[in-house]
Amino acid sequence: MELIFKKLSQLSAGLLFVILAATTLVLYWSAKPAIEAFGVGFLIETRWGVEEPLVAAGGQLESSDELTGSDSTDGGDDDFIDDEDDFIMDDEDASDDTTREVYGALVPIVGTIFSTLIAMLFSIPIAMGIAVFLAEIASSSIAKPVGVAIELLASIPSIIYGMWGLFYFGPFIASIFGGNTVSLLVAGLVLAIMVIPFMAALSRDAISTVPDMLKESAYAMGATKLEVIKDVVFPYAKAGIIGSIILSFGRAMGETMAVAFVIGGIYQFAGKVTDPTNSIPVVLANSFAESSGLSLSVLFYLALVLFILSFIVIGVAKFYFLRRK
Amino acid sequence: MSNMMEVQNLRFTYKGAAAPSLKGISLPIEKNKVTALIGPSGCGKSTLLRGMNRIHDLYPGHVYDGAIQLLNPDGESYTDILSLKKEAEMIRLRQRVGMIFQKPTPFPMTIYENIAYGLKLSGVKKRADIDEIVENSLRDAALWGEVKERLNHDARGLSGGQQQRLCIARAIALKPEVILFDEPTSALDPISTLAIEEMISVLRESYSICIVTHNMQQAARISDYTGFMYLGEMIEFDQTDNIFMKPSVKQTEDYISGRFG
Numbered sequence: 348m349e350l351i352f353k354k355l356s357q358l359s360a361g362l363l364f365v366i367l368a369a370t371t372l373v374l375y376w377s378a379k380p381a382i383e384a385f386g387v388g389f390l391i392e393t394r395w396g397v398e399e400p401l402v403a404a405g406g407q408l409e410s411s412d413e414l415t416g417s418d419s420t421d422g423g424d425d426d427f428i429d430d431e432d433d434f435i436m437d438d439e440d441a442s443d444d445t446t447r448e449v450y451g452a453l454v455p456i457v458g459t460i461f462s463t464l465i466a467m468l469f470s471i472p473i474a475m476g477i478a479v480f481l482a483e484i485a486s487s488s489i490a491k492p493v494g495v496a497i498e499l500l501a502s503i504p505s506i507i508y509g510m511w512g513l514f515y516f517g518p519f520i521a522s523i524f525g526g527n528t529v530s531l532l533v534a535g536l537v538l539a540i541m542v543i544p545f546m547a548a549l550s551r552d553a554i555s556t557v558p559d560m561l562k563e564s565a566y567a568m569g570a571t572k573l574e575v576i577k578d579v580v581f582p583y584a585k586a587g588i589i590g591s592i593i594l595s596f597g598r599a600m601g602e603t604m605a606v607a608f609v610i611g612g613i614y615q616f617a618g619k620v621t622d623p624t625n626s627i628p629v630v631l632a633n634s635f636a637e638s639s640g641l642s643l644s645v646l647f648y649l650a651l652v653l654f655i656l657s658f659i660v661i662g663v664a665k666f667y668f669l670r671r672k
Numbered sequence: 673m674s675n676m677m678e679v680q681n682l683r684f685t686y687k688g689a690a691a692p693s694l695k696g697i698s699l700p701i702e703k704n705k706v707t708a709l710i711g712p713s714g715c716g717k718s719t720l721l722r723g724m725n726r727i728h729d730l731y732p733g734h735v736y737d738g739a740i741q742l743l744n745p746d747g748e749s750y751t752d753i754l755s756l757k758k759e760a761e762m763i764r765l766r767q768r769v770g771m772i773f774q775k776p777t778p779f780p781m782t783i784y785e786n787i788a789y790g791l792k793l794s795g796v797k798k799r800a801d802i803d804e805i806v807e808n809s810l811r812d813a814a815l816w817g818e819v820k821e822r823l824n825h826d827a828r829g830l831s832g833g834q835q836q837r838l839c840i841a842r843a844i845a846l847k848p849e850v851i852l853f854d855e856p857t858s859a860l861d862p863i864s865t866l867a868i869e870e871m872i873s874v875l876r877e878s879y880s881i882c883i884v885t886h887n888m889q890q891a892a893r894i895s896d897y898t899g900f901m902y903l904g905e906m907i908e909f910d911q912t913d914n915i916f917m918k919p920s921v922k923q924t925e926d927y928i929s930g931r932f933g
Binding site for chain 2: 562563566571574
């Protein structure tokens, strides 16, 4: 019995690595044609699905800004993809082609990073305020109902935030800051609102683990409430609080539905925060249905970028904040 | 009169409780002496101790009745600490009446910062002053030799006994007049316990001490006066020798000799 239990739990843990490896491999294999076609330049290319005249085989991204007709009929598209396959398989054939379609991830990468940063900028202070209030300041007759409300908010499906953002919040923000009703700013703020309850609930739980005796020790030395929270509670609960921020960051970065409603979905940098732009998950969600061949592979490449981006964020956060223990 | 503190007919009721937990306690804390409080669990000894620096007041709703007099710095007059209301007065009170808890509670900072923390709170700014007080406090807590090389290490890396001595050093850095010990050795091994007990007998020369302990031998070893409490009442208070050698109340004798409690 003991043995079975032990094996089962080992198996469950092992499954984690299998899933991780399988996900990575599938992403990589599916993205491989696009990686071969565009290389690392994909990350700094700003155009998406634009046909450009082919100067020379392999001479790819640094070519002219001149855009030849980007509208192609369905039939033309299919042809084009066949050509594209030729292009990949056989470089000599490529000289016969006159155009090829260029994909670049920079716009959605920048959109993802900035919408997430805006979300963090607004959500961290507010969520910390809520967490401290619930764990340290509110009496239990207030903390309990507010705590339940927070958990309810955290469980609202993100599409509802998206709809609310599109029909109510976006116009509201536009009326204050001007600009479009769908924009980077609206996306960031909707994300912030979406992750606040999540972050607040997790941080509150972390703060609640601070032993009463430790706080009493600080009070017994003449500390005020603010000093106890600043000098004892936060440092003690640091690991849990940063964990809640990392999880929220990951959630904001990968959020699809809520952002799809309010970011605009156009392949263009937001010159101002009130301009519409795009984000990686939104591109993926919007484009999968009509993609095949290389354009599908490009989406997998983009997904791989998001995957690696999440990894980097979590790795850096863990390394910097949780090193000392 | 050489009493540093005097608890007078103190009644204390926890928030929402029907009956008081302390039912008219009177107790002197004599200057530069060690006063021990013993009694079975739930007798109210910790409740009494936590009233003496009003740490109870962190959780609103408890009810005090009676008086706890604290000698003013002029050495003559007294102030009833139960009359304090403002936060600034409470902070001043807690700096004058320090407290050590059941378990070591090092703050999540370095060893140096742990000691310096109270000083910074009370407005000491000059680095040289802080350095000097940190060293002296650690010396008084018999910890200097063990930690002087690693003052910038996290205090939570110390052993349990060292952590508790650090907490004592932290308390005496503020030069309090009274130090309250709430079962300070209950989480420590015998060797560490001995070190703390020795420290308390040295600290007596400079501070007035009140210690709650569930270890009767400890009370007998280190205290000058002992109070035996039971069910929220002070059954007997006398010199420690009298309490342990010839208690005048039957209940005290029963408890001391291990017949109940």
